[in-house]
Amino acid sequence: MLKKKTATLLIAISTFCLPPAVYSQNSDAKMKTYIDALMKKMTLEEKVGQLHLPSVGFDVTGPIVSKGVEENIRKGLVGGVFNTYTPNAVRKLQEMAVNESRLKIPLIFGYDVIHGHRTIFPISLGLSSSWDMDLVKRTARAAAEEASADGLNWTFSPMVDIARDPRWGRVSEGAGEDPFLGSAIAKAMVVGYQGTDLSLNNTLLACVKHFALYGASEAGRDYNTVDMSRIKMYNEYFPPYKAAINAGAGSVMTSFNEVEGIPASANKWLMTDVLRKQWNFNGLIVTDYTAINEMINHGMGDEKKVGELSLNAGVDMDMVGEVFLKHGVELVKSGKVSQAQIDAACRRILEAKYKLGLFQDPYKYVSEERNKSQILSQDKLDLSKEAAVKSMVLLKNSNEALPLKSNQKIAFIGPLVKDQRNLVGSWSGASDTYKNARSLWSALELRSDKSNFLYAKGCNLVDDSLIRNKLNPHGGDIIPDSKSPQQLIDEAVKTAQQADVVVAVLGEAFGMTGEAASRSSIGLLDNQVELLKALKKTGKPVVLVLMNGRPLTLEWEDKNMDAILETWFSGTMAGPAIASVLFGEQNPSGKLTMTFPRNVGQVPIYYNNKNTGRPFDENQKYTSKYLDAPNTPLYPFGYGLSYTSFSYGDIKLNTASMNPSQKITASMQVTNTGKVEGVETVQLYVRDMVGSVTRPVKELKAFQQVSLKPGESKMINFSISNEDLMFYNSDLKMISEAGDFKLFIGTNSRDVKEANFKLVK
Structure with a gap:
């Protein structure tokens, strides 16, 4: 009315x-x-x-x-x-x-x-x-x-x-x-x-x-x-x-x-x-x-x-x-x-x-x-948690460090464990929205096994005063701890030594990503890396939980951490979502949509690049490569692990050739070979082997998500049409060209199986 x-x-x-x-x-x-x-x-x-x-x-x-x-x-x-x-x-x-x-x-x-x-x-x-x-x-x-x-x-x-x-x-x-x-x-x-x-x-x-x-x-x-x-x-x-x-x-x-x-x-x-x-x-x-x-x-x-x-x-x-x-x-x-x-x-x-x-x-x-009825309604909070869970990407998990076990004594260490301000990331809507965000620690305190949890801050989110002074005038709210950086690390090490496993929650301040937030170095800040090195020396398994707004350079972390969970800036329900994934109540299923480089010198780096006349060959000097690093990324486009494992069968094509009015069906059996139910995103890529203009080494053309129980298999079918093979030529006309194609299906853009087919005109 x-x-x-x-x-x-x-x-x-x-x-x-x-x-x-x-x-x-x-x-x-x-x-x-x-x-x-x-x-x-x-x-x-x-x-x-x-x-x-x-x-x-x-x-x-x-x-x-x-x-x-x-x-x-x-x-x-x-x-x-x-x-x-x-x-x-x-x-x-x-x-x-x-x-x-x-x-x-x-x-x-x-x-x-x-x-x-x-x-x-x-x-x-x-x-x-x-x-x-x-x-x-x-x-x-x-x-x-x-x-x-x-x-x-x-x-x-x-x-x-x-x-x-x-x-x-x-x-x-x-x-x-x-x-x-x-x-x-x-x-x-x-x-x-x-x-x-x-x-x-x-x-x-x-x-x-x-x-x-x-x-x-x-x-x-x-x-x-x-x-x-x-x-x-x-x-x-x-x-x-x-x-x-x-x-x-x-x-x-x-x-x-x-x-x-x-x-x-x-x-x-x-x-x-x-x-x-x-x-x-x-x-x-x-x-x-x-x-x-x-x-x-x-x-x-x-x-x-x-x-x-x-x-x-x-x-x-x-x-x-x-x-x-x-x-x-x-x-x-x-x-x-x-x-x-x-x-x-x-x-x-x-x-x-x-x-x-x-x-x-x-x-x-x-x-x-x-x-009154729509703002922060329960259905939206539930959706926020669901979205956060489904967005998380498990980057590493050695020796089943994750999920955490209820009988473990766990040390949660890092400036983002109890943080609210940064959970929502940049462009986080109305000005006071972050006050509604639920931290990881607040979610942990609601668990029945909370008596097993220890906490230490470990380090400031940002120690570099130059960065801090750029962020704080724009709502950064980064206040250095009264304790010195070394005191914070010493306290964290002492806490870690009392635990069976350490969960380090680190990453970027929300103001380090978004508009006017470019970085020339995209690794964790030095003070955070020093904390991780100190925790590593304790000999305890270390799980790294990341909160950030961009791909990071994590080569040292990948070699030294037992598990790495990318949670991004997860939003209002970040804490409950992260807790549910860490303890295995939810199985991570996210896959990267942006390549993670080994170091900033590889940038720009992306999966659908063009070949060169001298493609990479480790045994040949005069080929396209770096002297000091591999060409390959740390984590490729489409990459993401699970608490279970999946196996892929061979690709089966219903025909080896097609004309523009036909379609090819590519089929592959996917099996959950692990112990828990999981969701896998099956990805299909195509390569046009010869073109009037050079074509990428791979192009995503389809994907399907499949949920599988332990031991369960499903046949995944993809249909490839002439439209999937079209591109803009040098005259900027959308065309397809007859010739040889490769088709790839796999768990990410790197780990694929392949088959060949022809387009005949």
């Missing part, structure tokens, strides 16, 4: 609103008729105003805070707001728009709902490690239900950038290095956010980002230059963006980087030729935070010029920068930008609001009742 004041306001805007029955049909024709009528009433200034997206509220993601927003809303010069949430805060601004502006056009409210809003799920890189598309979709759906109950209707997610350089902090936000898996996750997230009917009050308009190629920033440094061939763009980096568009994503965000010498926000080839014309995208395009202004630093001209370039490239909405607001009208009057360009941008923004049902009910996302 609407409050009386709200009902009055709705009557006031009825001149510009169609009856609810019309909106329920949500037809393009009726939408066009409605928006045509509205735009005829709009001045040029009001149309340009719709292109303005200021930041108001509790969380700022850049150096500029928008000013004078309320006055601009009353003037009809604001299209939407981001960083404002909660029903009360949203209602206040929406009432200004629909009650005090001339045309009473409602605002759209956006926020970075990346891996949950108030209930936080594992970081996106962790969630992708589940390889569970239904789970990914369900977490996006739950995030949409919660965020929409907090007044929001637009999320700046999913981030689908392919990333192959773990120095880049924003790898935590994406799905890793593979375009096939990344495309599947992009689709699942868009469907989860937007649902089947965008006009329902529990949906969010998805925003695909960052278009384009942001994950390929040089040197792994945020905001940096990108330069690559178009053939690489189309084959390796574009697919997840396109998959999200095909899934119906309502908006796209431009990236900060340049592409072919032109910043993305001014790149007409990207925004108009590729996105609009080739991919038929008709939603709205919004810039990233002040991206237009930043083109001045790129060397593209003054503020007016970069505004002109962005509008003519096809950008619709300016986030925070106010360039369109300041110069849009003048650019049209001077002939630098056409009226048609402004009209098209304004229309797309109004269409997004129409599809969200905001013209029918501007307050549909403002509900105290929904807020």
Whole structure:
């Protein structure tokens, strides 16, 4: 039920609103008729105003805070707001728009709902490690239900950038290095956010980002230059963006980087030729935070010029920068930008609001009742724990060090054992969300065998004052212990000596990953490694539990730890999830979606690389290799162990050749040869042996998850079609080519069995 004041306001805007029955049909024709009528009433200034997206509220993601927003809303010069949430805060601004502006056009409210809003799920890189598309979709759906109950209707997610350089902090936000898996996750997230009917009050308009190629920033440094061939763009980096568009994503965000010498926000080839014309995208395009202004630093001209370039490239909405607001009208009057360009941008923004049902009910996302029932509801907490469990990757497990046994005396050591602040990772929704996170220690205290548990801090999370001073101004909350580093280690060693097994819980501070968090060295910090070395000297088995937002260099740890469990930043229910995996109540099943290098000198490193004319040969000097390290990664793409073991039979093909209208079925028996039930992700890769352009040594083309009881076997069947063998050639045409192919099936991209087949034309 609407409050009386709200009902009055709705009557006031009825001149510009169609009856609810019309909106329920949500037809393009009726939408066009409605928006045509509205735009005829709009001045040029009001149309340009719709292109303005200021930041108001509790969380700022850049150096500029928008000013004078309320006055601009009353003037009809604001299209939407981001960083404002909660029903009360949203209602206040929406009432200004629909009650005090001339045309009473409602605002759209956006926020970075990346891996949950108030209930936080594992970081996106962790969630992708589940390889569970239904789970990914369900977490996006739950995030949409919660965020929409907090007044929001637009999320700046999913981030689908392919990333192959773990120095880049924003790898935590994406799905890793593979375009096939990344495309599947992009689709699942868009469907989860937007649902089947965008006009329902529990949906969010998805925003695909960052278009384009942001994950390929040089040197792994945020905001940096990108330069690559178009053939690489189309084959390796574009697919997840396109998959999200095909899934119906309502908006796209431009990236900060340049592409072919032109910043993305001014790149007409990207925004108009590729996105609009080739991919038929008709939603709205919004810039990233002040991206237009930043083109001045790129060397593209003054503020007016970069505004002109962005509008003519096809950008619709300016986030925070106010360039369109300041110069849009003048650019049209001077002939630098056409009226048609402004009209098209304004229309797309109004269409997004129409599809969200905001013209029918501007307050549909403002509900105290929904807020109370949806925020941190039990079903979301349960899902957070499930997602955390399924995202964890067992990297090593010698001599069955895991799972832990209830009769063991266990020393839990490390600065993250009792930590809440870092569990949720970067982009963790509402500002106080971490206070709801449940630490590992809090979960351990609820166990019946808690009397067997010992604790020591062991070290500070960050001892390096330079790093600490960069993190703390942005919510790091890293306070050095009053004890010296050596005292902390001595205390940890004494505690470890009383135990049967040691569990060291270490990793990154949440601020060491995410935006503006690139690292030139990606190992554990020195003080943490010193702690591990001291624990190793006790002779006790040491289990390393990692909390982090990127692949780490763990060569020493891999050689010296008895077990390593990668938990990422697992979210609100991290503690209970980690405890359940450590004690074997849940069997880890996650698989890496990004390669772990041995050292930073191997970066960028990824499984689907190209061969060289002199491929690796240890016995030949003049081949492609390092003098001081193997070419191979520490842990390959698709890698992950289990508390059980799986065996793979030989690949059986129903035929050794196919034509473009046929399919080949590849079958393989998978058996649980261990002692407990487990889930295995069976992966299929293909290699095109000869092509008109060089092809990768492997490409993921399919995967299946299978749950097997001890001793149980299942036949896994994959179907390979001509579409699976297609790629963009040097003319950027999607084709397949006749010839020889290799097919690989296995537990990861390295450990596979293979078979041969032909495509005949």
